[in-house]
Amino acid sequence: MSASPFRVVHTxxxxxxxxxxxxxVTVNDEGRAxxxxxxxxxxxxxxxxxxKVAKYLDLVYAPERILYPxxxxxxxxxxxxxxxxxxEAFERVSWDEALDAIAARLKRIAEEFGPESIxxxxxxxxxxxxxxxxxxxxxxxxxxxxxLDRTICSEAGGEAWKLVYGKxxxxxxxxxxxxxxxxxxxxxxxxxxxxxxxxxxxxxxxxARLIVIxxxxxxxxxxxxxxxxxxxxxxxALALGMMRVILNEGLEDRAYIDEMTHGFAELAxxxxxxxxxxxxxxxxxxxxxxxQLAREYATTKPAALRLNYGVQRAEFGGNxxxxxAMLPALTGAWKHRGGGGQLSTSGAFEWDKKAVERxxxxxxxxxxxxxxxxxxxxxxxxxxxxxSGVRGQGSGKAxxxxxxxxxxxxxxxxxxxxxxxxxxxxxxxxxMARDDLFTVVHELFLTDTTDYADYILPAATFLxxxxxxxxxxxxxxxxxxxxIEPPGEARSNVWLxxxxxxxxGFEEECFRDTAEALIRQALAIGADKHSxxxxxxxITIEDLKEQGHIPLGFHLSPExxxxxxxxxxxxxxxxxxxxxxSESLASQGLDPLxxxxxxxxxxFGELAKRFPLEFLSRKADNxxxxxxxxxDGHRKMEARKSQRLEMHPADAEARGIGDGDVVxxxxxxxxxxxxxxxxARLPVGVVAGQMDWAKLSASGGNVNALTSxxxxxxxxxxxxxxxxxxxxxxxxxxxx
Ligand code: SF4
Numbered sequence: 102m103s104a105s106p107f108r109v110v111h112t113x114x115x116x117x118x119x120x121x122x123x124x125x126v127t128v129n130d131e132g133r134a135x136x137x138x139x140x141x142x143x144x145x146x147x148x149x150x151x152x153k154v155a156k157y158l159d160l161v162y163a164p165e166r167i168l169y170p171x172x173x174x175x176x177x178x179x180x181x182x183x184x185x186x187x188x189e190a191f192e193r194v195s196w197d198e199a200l201d202a203i204a205a206r207l208k209r210i211a212e213e214f215g216p217e218s219i220x221x222x223x224x225x226x227x228x229x230x231x232x233x234x235x236x237x238x239x240x241x242x243x244x245x246x247x248x249l250d251r252t253i254c255s256e257a258g259g260e261a262w263k264l265v266y267g268k269x270x271x272x273x274x275x276x277x278x279x280x281x282x283x284x285x286x287x288x289x290x291x292x293x294x295x296x297x298x299x300x301x302x303x304x305x306x307x308x309a310r311l312i313v314i315x316x317x318x319x320x321x322x323x324x325x326x327x328x329x330x331x332x333x334x335x336x337x338a339l340a341l342g343m344m345r346v347i348l349n350e351g352l353e354d355r356a357y358i359d360e361m362t363h364g365f366a367e368l369a370x371x372x373x374x375x376x377x378x379x380x381x382x383x384x385x386x387x388x389x390x391x392x393q394l395a396r397e398y399a400t401t402k403p404a405a406l407r408l409n410y411g412v413q414r415a416e417f418g419g420n421x422x423x424x425x426a427m428l429p430a431l432t433g434a435w436k437h438r439g440g441g442g443q444l445s446t447s448g449a450f451e452w453d454k455k456a457v458e459r460x461x462x463x464x465x466x467x468x469x470x471x472x473x474x475x476x477x478x479x480x481x482x483x484x485x486x487x488x489s490g491v492r493g494q495g496s497g498k499a500x501x502x503x504x505x506x507x508x509x510x511x512x513x514x515x516x517x518x519x520x521x522x523x524x525x526x527x528x529x530x531x532x533m534a535r536d537d538l539f540t541v542v543h544e545l546f547l548t549d550t551t552d553y554a555d556y557i558l559p560a561a562t563f564l565x566x567x568x569x570x571x572x573x574x575x576x577x578x579x580x581x582x583x584x585i586e587p588p589g590e591a592r593s594n595v596w597l598x599x600x601x602x603x604x605x606g607f608e609e610e611c612f613r614d615t616a617e618a619l620i621r622q623a624l625a626i627g628a629d630k631h632s633x634x635x636x637x638x639x640i641t642i643e644d645l646k647e648q649g650h651i652p653l654g655f656h657l658s659p660e661x662x663x664x665x666x667x668x669x670x671x672x673x674x675x676x677x678x679x680x681x682x683s684e685s686l687a688s689q690g691l692d693p694l695x696x697x698x699x700x701x702x703x704x705f706g707e708l709a710k711r712f713p714l715e716f717l718s719r720k721a722d723n724x725x726x727x728x729x730x731x732x733d734g735h736r737k738m739e740a741r742k743s744q745r746l747e748m749h750p751a752d753a754e755a756r757g758i759g760d761g762d763v764v765x766x767x768x769x770x771x772x773x774x775x776x777x778x779x780x781a782r783l784p785v786g787v788v789a790g791q792m793d794w795a796k797l798s799a800s801g802g803n804v805n806a807l808t809s810x811x812x813x814x815x816x817x818x819x820x821x822x823x824x825x826x827x828x829x830x831x832x833x834x835x836x837x
C-alpha cells in the first residue's frame with residue numbers, strides 16, 4: 102500500500118476566543134496546508150470551526166502577507182497610507198540588518214532616556230502560552246522596559262469576578278446542555294462563542310429557555326425566547342434589582358448562602374434601594390419585566406449564566422460584573438449540575454508563568470527592578486510627551502506608578518493593531534506619528550499600525566510555530582504543533598525576541614531556549630516527565646503529542662465526577678467564602694458592596710445634552726477584532742453591516758435621516774462618516790457601528806475615533822461601550 106501524500110497535524114486556534122478549538126491541518130507532500138478542520142475528538146470543538154477560521158488558509162496564503170522585514174525609507178513620514186500602496190514607504194531589508202538596527206536603536210534610547218522609555222504593546226493576537234507572553238516578557242524584563250498593563254479586553258470583568266470568587270472558574274461548557282434556563286448576559290454565543298451554541302440548542306431541545314440581555318439584537322438575541330434590550334451601562338442596576346426581588350420573595354438559597362458565602366446581610370441591606378421601579382427607569386425595562394426575570398431565574402433549576410466581556414467595557418462595568426456574578430450564589434445555582442455560570446475558565450490553567458516570563462531578569466536590567474506600568478487602554482495619553490499637559494491618567498493602578506515617568510521613545514508592537522483597536526484613535530495616532538518615536542511592528546499584514554512603523558517584521562500564524570494552550574471557555578490543555586513552514590521569512594514571537602536579546606548582548610542562557618524548552622517550563626515538567634502544575638499532574642508532553650488535548654485533572658471524569666465550582670470547601674477569597682462583601686475593598690477604603698452608577702457618557706449624564714446618543718462600537722462576527730478584516734471573503738460575510746451606522750427608526754426620523762443616507766457621527770474626540778442602516782435592533786437612543794480597519798473606511802478612521810480613554814471602575818480597563826455621540830445627515834442616499 103502506498104503511503105498517503107498527506108499528513109494531518111494537530112494545532113490549536115490561537116485567536117482571542119473562548120473556544121480554543123483543536124484544529125486538524127492537512128498538509129500535502131509539498132509542505133502546503135490544504136485543509137483545516139475542527140478536531141472531532143475534542144469534546145468542545147466537536148469537529149467544526151467558526152466561519153472565520155474555516156477559511157483560515159485564505160489568511161495563511163494571502164498574497165498580501167508580509168514575507169520579509171521592511172524598513173521605512175529615508176525621508177518618508179509616518180501616517181495613514183492608502184491600502185495597496187504601503188510598500189512605497191518601505192524597503193526590504195534582511196533580518197540581520199533589521200535586528201542589528203533595532204537593537205542599536207533600543208540601546209541608544211535606553212541610554213539616553215532610560216529603559217522605561219521603551220514600551221512593549223501586545224495583547225491577544227495569539228493566546229498560546231508562548232505566543233502571548235514568554236520570550237518577549239523575558240526580553241523586556243531584562244531590558245528594564247515599561248511593563249504593559251494588559252487591560253484592553255477583560256480586566257474589569259476578570260478582577261470583578263475574582264473579588265467574588267477568588268479565581269476565574271465556571272460551569273464546564275459541556276454542562277450547559279443540562280440547563281433548564283440559559284441566561285446569556287452580554288454574550289453573543291451564536292456569534293463568537295459558537296461551540297457553546299450546540300450545548301444551548303441541546304438544552305433547549307430538552308425544554309430549556311434562552312434569555313438574552315443585550316442592548317443589541319445579536320444573532321443570539323434574535324434566536325432567544327426572550328430578548329431584553331437593556332440600555333448600555335445599566336446592567337448593575339438590573340442585577341441588583343433582581344436580587345431585591347429574589348430576597349423580597351424568599352427565593353434565595355439559604356443553605357448555600359449560610360455554608361458558602363460571606364456578607365449576605367450587608368448585601369441584603371444594599372439591594373433594598375433597588376426597587377423594580379427605580380431599576381426600570383435606568384434600564385428601560387418595565388418593573389414587571391424585572392420581577393418576571395428575577396423569578397424565572399431564581400426558580401428554574403438548573404439555571405446557567407453565560408456572562409461575557411461586553412458588559413464590563415463600560416465605565417462602571419466592574420461593578421456590573423460583580424453584581425451579576427453574585428446571582429448564582431444568591432440562588433445556589435452552582436449546586437445544580439448544568440447550573441452556575443461562566444465568565445471565563447482561564448483561572449484553572451496554572452502554568453508556571455514565572456519560569457516562562459522570568460520577571461527576575463529585571464534585577465539584571467539597568468533599573469535593577471521591574472519597570473513602571475503603563476496602561477494599554479490609555480495609549481494615546483502614554484504616547485503624549487511628558488510636559489505636554491495631555492498625560493496624566495497613567496496606569497490606573499496607583500501602586501504600580503513610579504515618580505520618574507519618562508516619555509515613551511520606543512514602541513514595540515506585536516499581537517496587536519493599536520492604531521485600530523485602542524480607544525481614542527486620534528490621540529493614539531497623534532502619538533504614533535511623533536518623529537521622535539521609534540516604532541517596530543511584528544505583523545502578518547500591512548495594517549493601520551504598520552503605517553507608523555520604522556521597521557515591520559513578518560510574523561507567523563498558529564500553523565507555523567509550536568505552542569501550548571489552555572482556554573477561557575473550556576478545561577482542556579492542548580499542544581499546537583507546527584504544521585507548515587512559515588512563508589518567506591516570517592518568524593514566531595519566540596524566535597524574534599530570542600534573536601533580538603542576543604543582539605542586545607543579553608547573555609542569560611534562557612534567551613536561547615527553544616519553543617520545546619519553553620513548553621516544558623510552562624508545564625513545569627518533573628523528573629517523571631509529568632507536569633508538576635496543579636491540575637496538570639497527569640499530563641506529559643508525549644501524551645499531548647499523541648492525543649492533542651488532555652482535560653485538567655478535575656475534569657477527567659465528567660460523567661462520574663462532574664466539576665461544579667464553588668460548591669464545597671474553601672473558595673480562594675480572603676474570607677474563604679464567596680464574597681458578597683469584599684473585605685479587601687473595605688480595607689482599601691472602597692465600597693465593599695456592588696453598586697450602580699450611570700456612566701458619565703450615558704443618557705443620564707450632563708454630556709448627553711450635547712451628545713444625546715449612546716454609541717456601541719461593535720465587533721464583527723466574522724472578524725476577530727481587526728484580524729481577518731482585510732480578507733475579501735471575510736469582508737463579504739460582513740458586507741451588510743460594514744461601514745454602517747445602525748439607528749432606531751425614531752432616532753433617525755428625529756434627525757431627518759433615511760436608510761442609506763450618509764451621516765456624520767461625532768463627539769469631542771473625533772468623527773466618522775457612515776451610511777445609515779435604519780432598524781429596530783437597538784433601543785431608542787442607542788446607535789451602533791462595527792469595528793473595521795481605519796484604512797478601509799471611507800472617513801479614514803474607525804469606531805475608536807469616538808471612544809474614550811476613560812478607565813473602568815475595577816481593573817482599569819477600557820470603556821468602549823460608554824461613549825456618547827451625535828449624528829446628522831450629510832447627504833441623501835444615492836439612487837442605485
Ligand atoms: S476563533 Fe474561536 S470558534 Fe473560531 S476556530 Fe478559533 S477558537 Fe474556534
